[in-house]
Amino acid sequence: MLPQSLLLTVLFLLSGNAHSANQVSFTNQLQLDLQHPFTLEDSQQPPSHFSPSSSYPLPPTPAILKSRPTTVFRPRSLDALHRTRLRSLRHAESELEPLVWDTTEVQGPDVEDLHTITQLARMSGNAYALPGQSNWYEVDRAWNTSFPFGWEESDGFRGHVFLSSDNTTIVLSIKGTTLQGPTSKLDKFNDNLLFSCCCARVDFSWVLRTVCDCYARNFRCDNQCLTDALVQDSLFYSIGIKLVDDLRMIYPAANLWLVGHSLGGALASLLGATYGLPAVAFEPASSSSSSSSAAACSF
Numbered sequence: 001m002l003p004q005s006l007l008l009t010v011l012f013l014l015s016g017n018a019h020s021a022n023q024v025s026f027t028n029q030l031q032l033d034l035q036h037p038f039t040l041e042d043s044q045q046p047p048s049h050f051s052p053s054s055s056y057p058l059p060p061t062p063a064i065l066k067s068r069p070t071t072v073f074r075p076r077s078l079d080a081l082h083r084t085r086l087r088s089l090r091h092a093e094s095e096l097e098p099l100v101w102d103t104t105e106v107q108g109p110d111v112e113d114l115h116t117i118t119q120l121a122r123m124s125g126n127a128y129a130l131p132g133q134s135n136w137y138e139v140d141r142a143w144n145t146s147f148p149f150g151w152e153e154s155d156g157f158r159g160h161v162f163l164s165s166d167n168t169t170i171v172l173s174i175k176g177t178t179l180q181g182p183t184s185k186l187d188k189f190n191d192n193l194l195f196s197c198c199c200a201r202v203d204f205s206w207v208l209r210t211v212c213d214c215y216a217r218n219f220r221c222d223n224q225c226l227t228d229a230l231v232q233d234s235l236f237y238s239i240g241i242k243l244v245d246d247l248r249m250i251y252p253a254a255n256l257w258l259v260g261h262s263l264g265g266a267l268a269s270l271l272g273a274t275y276g277l278p279a280v281a282f283e284p285a286s287s288s289s290s291s292s293s294a295a296a297c298s299f
Contacts, residue, residue: 028110030065030164065116067169067255070108074276076100078248081274085241101276107169107255108278120171120280124261127158127175156186157239159264161247169255170247174240176262177285190236191263193229195285236263240271248275260284 075081077100084099111117122137129136162171177187189211192198198211199221214225232238247256258268258279265281272279 028066028068030067030169065119065171066110066113067107068110069105070278072104072106072108072272072276072278073101074104076102078245078275104276106278109257109280111280117280120259121261121282123160123162123171123173124176124259124264124280124282127160127173127261127264128178156183156190157236157243158183159243159260163251163254167251167254169257170251171257171259172243172247172268174258174260174264174267176260176264186236187263191285193235194237195263195266198229199226236267237270240267241274244271244275244277 080097080099109116109120125135125137158175160173162173164170175183177191178184192211199214199216212226212229214222214229216222244256247254256275256277258272258277259281260266260268261282261284263285265284268279269281269284271277
């Protein structure tokens with residue numbers, strides 16, 4: 001595995017000439033090429049960095065996706081955002097000064113363009129399969145290339161990074177829940193912890209162990225314990241935070257789009273809301289918080 005500093009250097013060199021922070025290209029057609037799949041070294045531990053998988057050379061054939069101006073609400077300072085998050089994680093407290101959010105216009109995907117939304121949907125769906133498998137969707141040639149994912153079986157948070165030819169737009173596609181497979185355990189863990197009742201005893205197989213350790217007596221859930229469980233560094237959302245930070249560091253002037261299906265769509269939405277980024281979610285998991293929904297659950 002590459003150390004983080006070397007990884008970032010390699011990705012920066014692969015990106016070509018970086019744009020200055022005040023240069024943003026507003027075009028309505030983007031040529032995207034698959035750049036890097038990301039894999040987590042050990043999904044059971046708080047991640048230190050992501051490593052790119054090896055791949056065969058990709059053909060230069062691009063895919064044309066259309067974009068349009070999109071209004072988002074973006075934190076004015078990422079440093080302030082992370083300070084607030086860390087303070088909440090460590091001390092369960094908010095910063096004295098509230099976060100300032102700005103209304104910003106960026107280039108987002110044109111979801112009314114049939115070809116664009118179809119390609120984004122297929123990119124999300126293909127995160128579940130390898131090229132040539134029965135559940136692989138045929139897409140533009142830039143995506144429909146035999147490509148070794150190179151992921152370890154123990155990894156949970158998976159995705160592909162696509163980059164426009166002029167480095168102005170990135171698409172991060174996030175895999176959703178796999179019911180049976182090497183990632184299913186971590187997928188279901190994040191599903192239940194983020195979008196369900198992690199302390200519930202769903203059936204007889206949950207009598208001895210629940211997803212989180214927040215079950216209290218008298219069929220109740222410890223709300224503070226549940227809140228703490230939702231911010232663990234090993235959660236997919238926390239891992240996604242680190243990945244988005246890396247991408248924004250490498251491509252500071254680029255527009256970043258997030259897409260995903262099911263759990264991947266929910267994570268794309270959460271990360272989009274955190275950073276003020278355009279996100280497209282296909283059949284996302286419930287967006288209601290576990291804390292607010294726990295009262296309605298059956299224990």
